[in-house]
Amino acid sequence: MNGRIIVTGATGSMGAAAVEYLAAEGRPVLMACRNLAKAGAVRADILSRVPEADLEIRQLDLASLSSVRAFAQAIEPGSVVALFNNAGVISKGYHPSEDGFENTFAVNYFGPWLLTRLLLTKLPTDARIVNMVSLTCGFVSLRESMLEPRERDFSQLGTYARAKRALLSFSLELARRYPDLRVNLADPGIVASDMIDLGHWYDPLADVLFKPLCKTPKAGVQPALRALAAAEGNRYYVGKKCREIPRRYIDPALDARIWAATEQLISVSA
Numbered sequence: 027m028n029g030r031i032i033v034t035g036a037t038g039s040m041g042a043a044a045v046e047y048l049a050a051e052g053r054p055v056l057m058a059c060r061n062l063a064k065a066g067a068v069r070a071d072i073l074s075r076v077p078e079a080d081l082e083i084r085q086l087d088l089a090s091l092s093s094v095r096a097f098a099q100a101i102e103p104g105s106v107v108a109l110f111n112n113a114g115v116i117s118k119g120y121h122p123s124e125d126g127f128e129n130t131f132a133v134n135y136f137g138p139w140l141l142t143r144l145l146l147t148k149l150p151t152d153a154r155i156v157n158m159v160s161l162t163c164g165f166v167s168l169r170e171s172m173l174e175p176r177e178r179d180f181s182q183l184g185t186y187a188r189a190k191r192a193l194l195s196f197s198l199e200l201a202r203r204y205p206d207l208r209v210n211l212a213d214p215g216i217v218a219s220d221m222i223d224l225g226h227w228y229d230p231l232a233d234v235l236f237k238p239l240c241k242t243p244k245a246g247v248q249p250a251l252r253a254l255a256a257a258e259g260n261r262y263y264v265g266k267k268c269r270e271i272p273r274r275y276i277d278p279a280l281d282a283r284i285w286a287a288t289e290q291l292i293s294v295s296a
């Protein structure tokens with residue numbers, strides 16, 4: 027695999043771990059990050075252990091569709107071979123993005139949706155695309171109206187789960203529409219990262235009692251790394267396993283409706 031691998035959220039726990047693993051394998055990586063100073067520090071840290079690493083940093087705020095468009099526009103056709111949609115967030119309250127979407131949906135779904143669609147013309151037809159989902163997808167259902175939760179429908183984990191479920195739906199529909207692409211899903215399990223600090227009073231207690239039981243970011247990112255190296259698409263990587271897509275997620279009619287509803291909200295060509 028020559029050409030760069032885009033890793034979004036490369037400043038995060040699993041994003042940085044992924045970049046370091048890929049760099050150690052000699053893969054050139056494009057770190058797509060919203061905070062350039064933080065990205066520079068992560069890059070310097072990785073270079074201290076992997077001096078030959080080929081790491082480029084570019085700015086990308088997934089909560090901003092104009093930032094996504096600018097990032098995609100600047101990608102030179104043929105320069106990138108894979109996209110790892112790793113960035114994610116669990117917003118602590120209801121916050122609209124600059125485009126008017128609820129922030130958790132903006133970062134976990136609309137941003138990666140538009141980024142992926144815009145990059146399709148720049149990526150090889152058999153590019154690898156890995157989308158980071160979550161076991162929480164299995165706890166929720168999804169309808170078109172849920173893409174834009176109202177403030178009174180917001181819940182920290184419920185909204186996050188539906189945003190990840192929408193990303194999962196997008197992945198399956200993408201694979202149907204572009205069968206040469208290798209689109210895979212990665213589920214890291216529960217990982218001790220900043221993300222699982224939900225802003226509750228008992229977070230410090232959870233740090234002591236719960237986090238030690240969670241996976242490390244290095245362990246959590248392994249399914250995604252295997253997905254990024256996969257020869258085939260349409261698989262669900264979780265733990266040490268590479269599974270068929272779980273049956274509870276197979277609903278082509280739903281996926282087509284979610285795709286169409288998203289296209290109504292976001293123009294790919296604008």
Ligand SMILES: NC(=O)c1ccc[n+]([C@@H]2O[C@H](COP(=O)([O-])OP(=O)(O)OC[C@H]3O[C@@H](n4cnc5c(N)ncnc54)[C@H](OP(=O)(O)O)[C@@H]3O)[C@@H](O)[C@H]2O)c1
Binds near residue numbers: 034090111113220
């Ligand atoms: N931790 C878990 O237990 C768990 C479980 C299942 C799935 N996941 C998924 O795994 C992925 C990585 O999570 P993690 O645990 O490594 O979380 P993390 O350490 O909090 O990292 C999240 C990354 O996303 C980036 N990000 C947040 N908002 C962004 C935005 N608007 N634009 C661009 N980047 C943005 C963050 O950038 P900043 O550094 O600028 O904040 C950071 O690099 C996420 O998709 C998450 O949903 C995590």
